[in-house]
Amino acid sequence: MNQSVIGTKAMVVSPHYLATAAGARMLEQGGNAYDAAVAVSACLAVVYPHMTSLGGDSFWLGYHHSEGKVRGYNASGRSGYKANIEAYAGLAAIPNRGVRSIVTVPGMVDGWDAVHSEYGRLTWAEVLAPAIDYAENGFPMSKDQYHNTVQNEAVLARTLETADIYLPGGQAAKIGERFKQPALAKTLRRLAQFGRDEFYKGETAKEMTDFLAKHDGLLAGDDFADHKGSWVAPIEGSYRGYTVHQMPPNSQGFSAIMALHILEKFKLGEMEHGSHAYYQLCVEALKLSFRDRNAYLSDPAFTNVPLERLLDKNYAAALAASIEMNRASTEESQVLGSDTAYAAVADEEGNSVSFIQSLYFEFGSGVVAGNTGVLLQNRGSFFSLDPNHVNSLQPAKRTFHTLMPAMACLGGKPAVLYGTQGGEGQPQTQTAIITRMIDYGMDPQQAINEPRWVWGRTWGEPTQELKIEGRVSQQVLDSLANAGHTVRKVKDFDGIMGHAHAIRRDEQGFLQGGSDPRCDGAAIGW
Template sequence: MRNFEKPTRSVAVSRQAMAATSHPSATLTALQIMEAGGNAMDAAIAASAVQCAVEPGSTGIGGDCFVLFAPEGSDKVVAYNGSGRTPAALTLDWFTERGLTEVPRQSPAAVTIPGAIDAWVQLHTDHGRLPFADVLAPAIRFAAEGYAITPRVHRDWSLEEGLLAADPTAARIFLPAGRAPKIGEVHRQPELAETLKRIAVDGRDGFYTGPVAEDMVSYLRSHGGLHTMEDFATARGAYVTPVTTDFRGYTIHECPPNGQGIVALLILNILSRFEAKGDPQSPDRLHIEIEATRLAYAARDVWLADPDKVDVPVEEFLSEALADRLAGMIDLRRALTDLPPFDMPLHRDTVYISVVDRDRNAVSFINSVFDSFGTGLVAPRSGVVLHNRGQSFSLKPGHRNVVAPLKRPLHTIIPGMVTRAGRVEMPFGVMGGYYQAMGHAHLISKVFDYGMDLQEAIDLPRLIPKSDGTQVEAEHTLPAAAADELRRRGFAIVPAEDPIGGAQAIRIDWENGTLTGGSESRKDGIALGL
């Protein structure tokens, strides 16, 4: 039960349909689409398109998209991988010749072929109900007529002024007064509006061929990129089979690699070896969660890559034996100083959208440009913000995730879905780059181990292990006593530079025929229902 004296908000509760997003305009758009006769897929695509306009730092049509879909309340979950591949001409030698040891952010080398529009069009064709033009109409209106800047959007935008100023198109569109727009100011993106109109009429061809593709390709090549019109014309996402694990009687579904959803399942498998009791913010529980995450992330960094290019040992990753082995390494007296090498098989910007409609179609939808404003490179005539997902590649020869032609990088964005007893239970997702797998596991644990409602679980203080040793970033709201005890056990607890992640979720109450939803208090958004 919520403590009504704490400065937070209640879960949203409704009967017919619900949407939860990180921006009020996107949530309202999703509800309006469903009121107009659209289903949950129509609503999710419309909301994502709106966020590409009103939250341009967090997402865009020049990014990637992953989706889980449970039709008509069933547990037959469909997954779509809308992540893009490298240009056919890009090789590791290109980086070696330039003396690069990592992929630069504001570089065409960080731009894989964007997969979001392919995903939208394919999912709408197969599962949508309204005309595609009607689905994109709200986003076109916001981009053309303008939208008011909300607090979190302003804050994230202002942090990227230097990045945006380095690109003439980005500066012209996103720094119209020589700075980020302030809270309450109105901003417009007329080039994006025209591009969305073209996509609304021509579908994927409106993005991957013709003037829009020509604009992106010529712009990238003018900066030294190797992208071609053929790379765009042949780009395709794919339906894939979800990976799953059982946790406390529920089945948790994630998209398979190249996404890191499998890592969330490994963390849950480790957590399932420990009894959940007492305070979810106790030092013991936090210790277990930190170590489970460190161990799972160490496995991720070695084994996760594009399964079309290398073998990814999914069965070993999700095996009982691996979970037993890793759980057995956790010592509540002290932090692990040496993580296993995994030499045998085994906070970024994104928007996440959760929608359930009257027919109990449930959509878990995530769209991203990775870092805020991605590369900060913007195609001049189409207004497309180009993502920097290629920064997730390794440049180490022989590494599974090493950059290669037509290869997808390790991907952080992961939608989640919960089912039980033949029915869908909850679409959910957590934003935040590499935090996402940890966030998925910990949200699920708080709801199903500790009986917390969605908003309570989302509002809890967050922490995340850093890649260097035992350092852990923690939000300032983490209880001081817990932080002190974790330090005593050998963890280096340091303040988080930014609020950690974001989340949305909707839970279906089949007995009462109702929906409850939670939306991230660290963002501007809201969960609302009909």
């Protein structure tokens, strides 16, 4: 089991040790947390391709010491101009895989450029250098990538360009074998040379959109050329003296704040950690927040998301009063993707970056766009084809998004950076991590190591199960089942719980880093 890492100056955490090391290299070369974060993000797009890619989206929360405030950048893409319900006539839903699942423009590269150009200190080429190296010269196939590749062989084999990369010779590379992506290396080199616009207006954009046009895709050149992410003010809540920052809609971040506001009405720290009461309260608080998330979340440019009411503590008190300690409510979850990579960086100057990126499903659409090496996301497949649904498909619209990096501050300065992989599981695991640190005094690593749960569906599993890791006592499992939860005991450290990471700045100013033992990640601090 991973042990806590403590640093006096800086800390980097991510779900792949090579990406963590890339961030540390940027700091050693004189870069700041923003340089390191972009390097980590780009590296993850290479060494964790089942979870993230240049063809996906990202969300960023950052605190720059000179500004003294938290800012967010929404690097999620909008649907294409040709993307409308009529384009899927005769279908009940947008396909989950293949070219027709590619509905939204990838926002990732725009996010790198925005964050780096606003706050970075190193050159653009320097921060992309580790990613280029690993794409060109290869890296050891990780256990997590191998297992996900094997599980998704049928999806990866459907497209020649995808199969050539991820199933060389017709099968996945073995764990520890060198895995190279020369086409992706070429694309990254072009980005390093020509900048952000190469991906949205240059030869890379043309290659991707020509490929999509050839295969009856919806995204075209003007969709890419017109794309631009946005700087946003984070939404805020509070929990026992901490100010909790999340990304605003189209992110589901407000659901985690709602859950904390509900839990704040209970004396959680006086209840035994890992008891029936602990799990019951956390699960029920989250289910109540999901009910409102499912009712309202979409692109705020198209619909009103009543955040003032949802984040009001009087509303939280009313929701808290509805929770019964020995009875499970009958809320329903949605089918959300689970491929995501969360990471965070804190540097010696006091800068902090909490960020997350994704393809939606593992390997996204399963389609590599031509000879670019870029695997495209299927995030837009979550749009509804029901014109009356809050998240209905319309042109130039952002979809309901699971990605939600978090940052909790004390005295106006970052105290905890935290987040996790796993669509429906993200608010749940975030709630586990932050309550364990604040209510029970755990360090980040212990908070991550402790048994976790995930309620509801993951894609492909239409159940309302409460999955709980096997280290939870049978007595607690039985009591939850008796309360009406559909309890399923899973492995002691189960990947379905997501890959969580966290950094905490303690009372002495030391940085504590935690990395999830359920993945291939690492925390590096010094």
